[in-house]
Amino acid sequence: MILELRAGVSGALRRPARPSPERAVMLGVGVAIGAAWVVAVSMFGSGAMSITGLAMGASMTGSMPAGTAPGPAMLMWTMMVVAMMLPATLPAVAYVGSRTLRWRRRRAMVTFVAAYLLVWLGAGLMLLVVSQAWARVREDVLLCLALLVATAWQLTTDKRRALRDCHRSFPLAPRGWDATRSELRFGLRNGYACVRSCWAMMVVMAVATSATVFWMATLTALVSAEKLSRRPRQAIRMSAWLLAGAAVIVGVSGLAG
């Protein structure tokens, strides 16, 4: 499906012969991604913070006050998911549009995106709960461990299967409640596959307390490369090497510090 999806993006963004409702949605999602990055850079560009730290009321540098968890943490998580996960999901959004009757295309694509984000929000909530377990661990140790876990996950069969599932298509009913339900199910299934594939890298993101924009950009590049590459196994292996290298650097600098 990946090529079909890739063609779907270019098709959705190309100026069509007939009015194209999917183009507006694709541009809307693109604007949301851009806005999320602008917010991220403006929030983190001059400082650092972590989602889990925010959830626990840790000090932070930025516009958001400390000690307002978990609401702000979830907002930040949502912003990160939009910035980091939606770019590689654009082909699936376009695919939904291409398989839907023209007059309900926008609704279908938005429904899919909403269901997809819902899964990631659930994952974020779980992460915030679980993060209490490592509240007392030193930050550089935590980041190093998260990077090692992410490296190990990249090398598993489950990771490859999850990434493959990100590319599975789904039968979409043409209209009515059947259509809405199938779009929701597709969004949930695609989101679940994406969480299974990328959870470890997002844990890295959640515990990174410095150079936040750097980590966001790097992990976004890795996630996008895996999902959009014609050679995903190669991309996975490359990600694993990079994550392992980062773990070594973080570990060594932690020891030196």
Next chain:
Amino acid sequence: MNTSTAPYVRKNVWTLPSADPTVAEYSAAVATMMTRPASDPTSWTYQAAMHGTHATSTRPLWNGCQHGTWFFLAWHRLFIYYFEKIVRAAVVGAGGSTGWALPFWDYGAGGEQATLPNAFRGAGPAGHPNPLHVAKRRPGINTGLALPTAVTSAARALARPGFVGTAQFGGGITGVGQFSGQYGEVETTPHNDVHDFVGGNGGVMADPQQAAADPIFWLHHANIDRLWYLWSSDPAHTDPSDPRWTGQKFSFFDANGTQVQHTPADVLDIVGQLGYEYEGAPPAPPAPPAAPAAPTAPRVAVSSPGPPASEPEREPVGGSTEPVQLTGVPATVEIEIDERAASAALAGSGGTLPDHVYLSVSDIEGEQNPGSVYGMYVNLPAQASPQVAESHHAGNLSFFGLERAREPQGDEPAHGLAFTREITALANKLVSDGEWDGTHVTVTFRPLGLIPHDQPELSHALPDDLSSDDPPVTVGSVTILYG
């Protein structure tokens, strides 16, 4: 690969003179290759595994076949070209014909030619097994029943104007991959259909990871290669000039077991570049231009990403509301054409139908290929005779590669099978016959069966052994699209 000698001639296996040694030499060469160790690239086991194998430990170039992709034809042309060289070396080594060439099975000619060639049927006497015989074939194939015209005819494929695209001749744009889901017309019918029809449920030919171990595989693919040659010989048809296609490298083993590498650009001229021709085929067309993407040849030029120029924009106007399960018996899907979507798609045309009408069958999944081939019929009346069914025939649905699509190897994403057929001519006929009202379409799936070769009128008849015991296959979506 250039050759200056007279080209080898690939002949029709069914019209060889009785004294012609081609098939006997093939049989002896197959037997010789079967005695070679599996580690030898010129062995039968190794060659079959290059197409696909269930072996868990693999060797160089195993599992390399290309399906559901615009590389399907070029990869298989090279595959059988080097196999032919290996067989020829074995034939010559045994003192046989130096001009040996792989025969083709032209099942599309109908009649007796639609049956498995005689030399491939019998198991052979005790102690002297026939190397060309495979027991795991569809019941009836080895006893001389014929493939119906519905699955052997390449007429639809040869009539496609373009090479690139899922409703065109050669397949959609993909990367290198064994089952990439972008099937061209010729890959579906007759290629996939014949694989399933010969193999049947659990048969060798119906399983891409065993198929090349059936000696008839190579004659089947020689015919598919011949069909590509015939299609390309039409001056109105153009092979891809996209560098992503012409420049893709694939590797094979020559008769010495040495690895060689070629691209599709190396195989466009079978006489000039490869040194063979087909009996009964028209003369080779002029050699293709060396430089890709000439601006004067835009029909299938696809130098930029996205659908090629020959593929009009497609607009879904109606689809099935729930998946349908196929178990070996007829099944019907009801589709409501959405008035708003159809009106938008027809805007400005003023007609009942647009320029192009497509039938798309997608998200096809199952645990096991049942080996069945279904005819797909649009607005088929109940209890229709085979003749009436033929007049409503929109194409076939078969499941070659179903398991591999679900559990791919290597870099492919998992997916259900998907096929798109252009049904414009059929829809226009149904409109003129008053059988297409533009609001409601039924698509009927009817299993096709083997028939006596002297009763071609039964091509669209339901099989005598109709039963619902097939391993189930789920068709997720059936969609009508306007273009």
